[in-house]
Amino acid sequence: VVVEHRNTLNLVRWEASAYTAEELSGMLAGSSICFDASITQIFTPLSAGGTVIMADNVLSLPTLPARDEVRTVFGVPSALSVLLREPLPEGVRMVLSGGERLTAALVARIFENPGVRRVLNMYGPTECTTGSTLYEVTRGHQGEPPLGGPMANAVLSVRDADGRPVKDGDVGELWIGGPGVTRGYLGQESDAFRTEPDGSRVYRSGDLVRWVDGELHYVGRADD
Structure with missing residues (x-):
């Protein structure tokens, strides 16, 4: 898929205004740069004066020297499910889920971590640059979270x-x-x-x- 600079810039500008300064102050970058999620993990925080915390993958979070500085985790539900076998670092404030269907059971497990304030369900094919819809899942949400409404001017x-x-x-x-x-x-x-x-x-x-x-x-x- 040929993702152009203008596609990336549109996404980064939108996300930089949609996420808080605290959420962007410690973004875990655990995706390969060949995967479009890396646009959000790397360029969005850097464009807003935030911090990128590099990792081999999202499952490396518990052993990262800088794990207590991580504020946002972005991963696919299958990886998040494995990560959540142990509590998240207390500093994590937002969890972004994308790439697979997010279940109510996984949302409940995420919110068992008291530091988490927001869970976002992101949907979007690579052909449309990472994210096309977004839904903020509230604590106690019943049923499978929807895809939500348009994001990034989709x-x-x-x-x-x-x-x-x-x-x-x-x-x-x-x-x-x-x-x-x-x-x-x-x-x-x-x-x-x-x-x-x-x-x-x-x-x-x-x-x-x-x-x-x-x-x-x-x-x-x-x-x-």
């Missing part, structure tokens, strides 16, 4: 198989537009990237979702 629409918008509450495929949509695949054309009548580019995610009370809920994959 433009979201839910459409049927013919590309027509569906009614709120109906299941359809998530199409994503906005400045996060990347150039596409290197050396490869794909009909997942489309040009709208107004000239804007959109990406067909292949994910089935529905709008419920203003929040996107994940249903499954269109190709399952």
Whole structure:
């Protein structure tokens, strides 16, 4: 996936204003730079005067010399589940989850750590630069957290198989537009990237979702 500087800059600017100075003062960077989550972990805090705390991976947190300086942890739920076999360092204030479905049970385990104030569920294909939706999960949340609403200036629409918008509450495929949509695949054309009548580019995610009370809920994959 060819992620351009403008895509990255859009994400970083948005996140720098969405997260607090404390949350950005100690961001754990445990993802490979080949993984798009590293944009959030490295460039977002640095752009806002924060601090990046390097680690081999998120599971290295308990043994890091600087573990008590970590304020934000960003990981996929499967890795977070392993990490949470032990209490998080007391200084962790925010946990960002992305890349897999976040369960209510895992959210409850995260909030068992009294220092944690925010849990964010982030969704977004690499084709749209890391994050397209965000939902803040509150303590005591019941049920699977939704995907939430648009982040980083994403433009979201839910459409049927013919590309027509569906009614709120109906299941359809998530199409994503906005400045996060990347150039596409290197050396490869794909009909997942489309040009709208107004000239804007959109990406067909292949994910089935529905709008419920203003929040996107994940249903499954269109190709399952």
